[in-house]
Amino acid sequence: MHIVIMGCGRVGAELARELEGRGHSIAVIDRDPTAFRRLGSRFGGRRVTGLGFDRQTLEKAGLAEAGAFAAVSSGDNSNIIAARVAREVFGVENVTARIYDPRRAEVYERLGIPTVATVRWTADQMLRRLLPSGAEPLWQDPSGAVQLSEVHISPGWLGHKVAFFQERTGVRVAFLTRMGEAMLPTSRTVLQEGDLVHVMLPSDRVAEVEAACALGPEEERA
Numbered sequence: 393m394h395i396v397i398m399g400c401g402r403v404g405a406e407l408a409r410e411l412e413g414r415g416h417s418i419a420v421i422d423r424d425p426t427a428f429r430r431l432g433s434r435f436g437g438r439r440v441t442g443l444g445f446d447r448q449t450l451e452k453a454g455l456a457e458a459g460a461f462a463a464v465s466s467g468d469n470s471n472i473i474a475a476r477v478a479r480e481v482f483g484v485e486n487v488t489a490r491i492y493d494p495r496r497a498e499v500y501e502r503l504g505i506p507t508v509a510t511v512r513w514t515a516d517q518m519l520r521r522l523l524p525s526g527a528e529p530l531w532q533d534p535s536g537a538v539q540l541s542e543v544h545i546s547p548g549w550l551g552h553k554v555a556f557f558q559e560r561t562g563v564r565v566a567f568l569t570r571m572g573e574a575m576l577p578t579s580r581t582v583l584q585e586g587d588l589v590h591v592m593l594p595s596d597r598v599a600e601v602e603a604a605c606a607l608g609p610e611e612e613r614a
Contacts, residue, residue, distance in 0.1 A: 548608015
């Protein structure tokens with residue numbers, strides 16, 4: 393897919409190189425043209441000079457055709473404005489913003505913009521939010537029989553209780569990440585938009601579980 397990244401600091405440059413290495417087309421936006429040096433000579437994507445929340449700049453970066461947008465500049469306000477423009481004006485589905493102030497992050501999550509607070513940031517977390525498909529293994533027991541994975545769930549599961557999700561998919565929900573904070577769910581916990589779901593499952597059932605999570609309960613039943 394085509395992915396637009398706003399901000400070419402160390403985080404933005406690392407994301408751009410990693411995503412390009414995975415076969416995606418990348419456009420990087422930064423108001424300082426010298427920042428593109430961090431991308432290196434092998435980077436083949438677009439380098440767009442301008443403000444990341446300016447509509448013409450975003451159009452030049454190809455946001456209208458993008459499948460994901462990451463705002464990782466050094467300013468909270470710029471990141472959240474750009475993320476909202478990407479979501480609300482251009483209709484990009486996978487949008488995430490880096491936020492330095494963790495107190496703001498919760499507010500922006502409620503506005504429907506997934507955020508990653510800088511103090512908890514890792515490139516791996518950002519990649520999972522931008523490319524939320526399949527099961528991402530986090531841990532595996534020494535025998536290789538059981539693993540802890542982060543799974544992408546279909547919107548059809550939202551509003552259902554964890555107990556129902558476990559029963560239908562055959563996994564055990566270990567914990568959820570909600571609004572940037574880990575939580576241990578009970579059987580009555582209801583899955584919400586923006587939840588990152590971490591499950592324990594047999595390693596030989598990964599493909600089966602991925603398929604069940606990708607389908608909502610109604611689709612699964614059909």
